[in-house]
Amino acid sequence: MKVILQADVKKVGAKGDIVEVADGYGRNYLLPRKLAVDATVANLNTAKVNAENKARKLQKEADEAKLLGAQLEKISVKIPVKLGKDGKLFGSVGGSDVAKALQQNHALNVDKRKISVLGEVTGVGVFDAVIKLHPEVTTKIKVEVVEG
Numbered sequence: 001m002k003v004i005l006q007a008d009v010k011k012v013g014a015k016g017d018i019v020e021v022a023d024g025y026g027r028n029y030l031l032p033r034k035l036a037v038d039a040t041v042a043n044l045n046t047a048k049v050n051a052e053n054k055a056r057k058l059q060k061e062a063d064e065a066k067l068l069g070a071q072l073e074k075i076s077v078k079i080p081v082k083l084g085k086d087g088k089l090f091g092s093v094g095g096s097d098v099a100k101a102l103q104q105n106h107a108l109n110v111d112k113r114k115i116s117v118l119g120e121v122t123g124v125g126v127f128d129a130v131i132k133l134h135p136e137v138t139t140k141i142k143v144e145v146v147e148g
Helices: 023-030 041-073 095-106
Strands: 002-005 018-020 036-038 076-081 115-117 125-134 137-147
Touching (some): 041 125
Antiparallel strands (some): 002 018
8 A cells, every 4th residue: 555654654754755555554553543645646746746845945944054154154253251360261152152142243143052162162262163054054153252
């Protein structure tokens, strides 16, 4: 029996896949639980259109991420921090600090969880931060830690 999966099913396939399953499994498990629909001509055409729309949407997201990555490569961010007597940093500089500086100085919204500062920030200086914008797109920016 040929079916189109409506949800991810372990050991069978992912949502949108057209798979061949045993008649009893499809009729008694997948179809009643709405995990799949029968692979009729109309359902196959609908699945094909949905797959094309999904591919187009993913390509658009990747293109937007590449464009944002090109903008971010030209940017450097200054982050003022408090220093102790011996020039050591109070606290730390992380992704949330970089995201906040990007928002305030450049009006760019980047998720703080997608930013990681390379190396250990122990004082003032220039550091690299990696921003993962998309599964295929990562970019680096310069983070300048200054006394403030």
